[in-house]
Amino acid sequence: xxxxxxxxxxxxxxxxxxxxxxxxxxxxxxxxxxxxxxxxxxxxxxxxxxxxxxxxxxxxxxxxxxxxxxxxxxxxxxxxxxxxxxxxxxxxxxxxxxxxxxxxxxxxxxxxxxxxxxxxxxxxxxxxxxxxxxxxxxxxxxxxxxxxxxxxxxxxxxxxxxxxxxxxxxxxxxxxxxxxxxxxxxxxxxxxxxxxxxxxxxxxxxxxxxxxxxxxxxxxxxxxxxxxxxxxxxxxxxxxxxxxxxxxxxxxxxxxxxxxxxxxxxxxxxxxxxxxxxxxxxxxxxxxx
Numbered sequence: 341x342x343x344x345x346x347x348x349x350x351x352x353x354x355x356x357x358x359x360x361x362x363x364x365x366x367x368x369x370x371x372x373x374x375x376x377x378x379x380x381x382x383x384x385x386x387x388x389x390x391x392x393x394x395x396x397x398x399x400x401x402x403x404x405x406x407x408x409x410x411x412x413x414x415x416x417x418x419x420x421x422x423x424x425x426x427x428x429x430x431x432x433x434x435x436x437x438x439x440x441x442x443x444x445x446x447x448x449x450x451x452x453x454x455x456x457x458x459x460x461x462x463x464x465x466x467x468x469x470x471x472x473x474x475x476x477x478x479x480x481x482x483x484x485x486x487x488x489x490x491x492x493x494x495x496x497x498x499x500x501x502x503x504x505x506x507x508x509x510x511x512x513x514x515x516x517x518x519x520x521x522x523x524x525x526x527x528x529x530x531x532x533x534x535x536x537x538x539x540x541x542x543x544x545x546x547x548x549x550x551x552x553x554x555x556x557x558x559x560x561x562x563x564x565x566x567x568x569x570x571x572x573x574x575x576x577x578x579x580x581x582x583x584x585x586x587x588x589x590x591x592x593x594x595x596x597x598x599x600x601x602x603x604x605x606x607x608x609x610x611x612x613x614x615x616x617x618x619x620x621x622x623x624x625x626x627x628x629x
Contacts, residue, residue, distance in 0.1 A: 374491065374492055374493045374494060375491055375492030375493070376491070376492075377488065377489045377490075377491050377500065378489050378490045378491065379488070379489040380489065380490065381487075382487070382490070382499060382523075387487035387499075387501075390487075390499050390501075390521060390526060391480065391485055391501070392477075393526035394475075394519075394521045394526045394527060394528055395475060395476060395477040395479075395480045396477045397525070397526055397527040397528070397564075398473060398474075398475055398476045398477070398527070398528055399476035399477045399478060401473070401527070401563050401564060401565065402472075402473045402476055404563050405472070405473075405563070405565055406442065407595060407596050407597075408434075408559075408565070408593050408594060408595055408596060409433065409434055409435045409436065409592070409593075409594050409596055410433075410434050410565075410590055410591065410592055410593045410594070411431065411432070411433050411434075411447075411590070411591045411592045412431070412432055412433075412434065412468070412588065412589070412590055413429075413430075413431045413587075413588065413589040413591070414428075414429065414430050414431070414464075414467055414586075414587075414588050415427070415428070415429045415585075415586065415587045415588070416428040416429075416454070416457075416459060416463075416584065416585070416586050417584065417585045417586075418454060418455075418456050418457060418582060418583065418584055419583040419584065419585055420583075421583075424585075425455070425456075426452075426453050426454035426455050426456060426457070427452065427453050427454065428452040428453075428454050428459050429448070429449070429450055429452075430446060430448070430449045430464075431446070431447050431448035431449070432444050432445060432446045432447060433445045433447055433592075435596075436596050440596075456582055457582060457584070462547075466513070466535050466549070467569075467586075467588060470513060470515065470535050471535075471552055471554055471566070471569050471588065472554065472565075472566040472569075472590070473566070474503075474515035474517075474519070474528075474531055474533070475503060475515060475519065475528070482505055482506060482514070483503050483504065483505055483506060483514075483515075484503070484504050484505075484506055485501050485502070485503050486501060486502045486503075487499070487500075487501055488500040488501060488502055488518070490523070491520065493520050493529060493530060496520075496522050496523075496524075496529055497522075497523045497524070498520040498521055498522055498523060498529060498530075499520070499521045499523055500518065500519070500520055500521075501518065501519050501521065502517070502518050503515060503516065503517060503518070503519060503533070504516045505536065508536070508537050513535050513536070514535065514536050514537070515531075515533055515534075515535060515536070516533050516534060516535075516536045517531065517532050517533015517534060517551070518531075518532045518533060519531050519532075522564075525564075527564045528556070528564065529555075529556050529564055530553065530554070530555055530556065531552075531553065531554040532551070532552070532553045532554075533551065533552070534549045534550060534551045534552065535549045536549070546577050546578065548575050548576075548577070550571040550572075550573035550575065550584060550586065551571060551573050552569055552570065552571035552586065553569065553570055553571070554566050554568070554569040555567060555568045555569075559593045560593075560595065565590065565593060566590050567589070567590050567591070568587075568588070568589055568590070569586070569587070569588040569590075570585075570586065570587055570588075571584070571585065571586040572584070572585045572586075
């Protein structure tokens with residue numbers, strides 16, 4: 341995001357959204373918790389084995405999602421108290437072209453009314469690629485993962501882990517926060533945290549990120565895909581605070597290449613196999629003698 345000063349002033353500062361890199365997140369996590377946290381050790385399985393299983397699932401689900409079409413609705417608001425005073429929205433469909441390549445088609449994008457911040461490519465990259473999935477088997481070695489306990493999330497029993505990058509390398513983005521892992525299928529069902537690091541450059545340039553929560557639902561009876569992300573945070577810039585809210589919805593998941601039906605005038609049209617042989621004509625009855 342880009343932070344703009346008051347309209348009467350010409351200078352502006354560039355930033356991404358939220359708190360310092362190693363800000364403690366735990367006091368703010370309560371809003372995402374359902375049942376009390378049980379700090380006892382898992383039974384019949386080690387924490388390391390749970391980590392191995394859910395990271396493998398995370399990679400599998402991320403790859404599977406690349407074979408699905410879906411709609412993503414992104415809303416970002418700046419708030420004056422609890423009242424929105426600026427809005428950004430973009431609705432787009434993730435589909436495939438005739439060569440099977442994934443494409444993004446924007447279907448709704450009203451003129452933004454944000455006056456204090458402006459969306460950038462980096463924000464959209466986070467929204468599209470980092471908020472949905474945070475920790476796969478390919479990335480697991482880059483993180484410190486601490487078992488915290490067990491907790492009820494709605495009807496699910498979950499293992500809880502705190503996650504933080506071991507070190508920051510170059511311009512790579514990481515996740516820092518907490519995850520909830522279903523104790524039956526070993527898959528992440530909820531994520532709370534933020535992307536890191538925050539960046540504060542010279543001359544007042546501030547790159548900050550908000551804390552967010554992503555909830556998932558089971559799709560096609562097997563994949564736990566993200567369906568809703570919400571962020572509400574006060575961004576503390578050197579020139580003042582900006583309160584923001586982000587709401588991201590993921591809907592209409594459909595596997596690409598599934599069987600299609602062609603209809604005309606309410607009736608299904610049967611497809612004709614071009615390689616099939618024409619049916620033999622029925623034999624004509626013998627002519628009377």
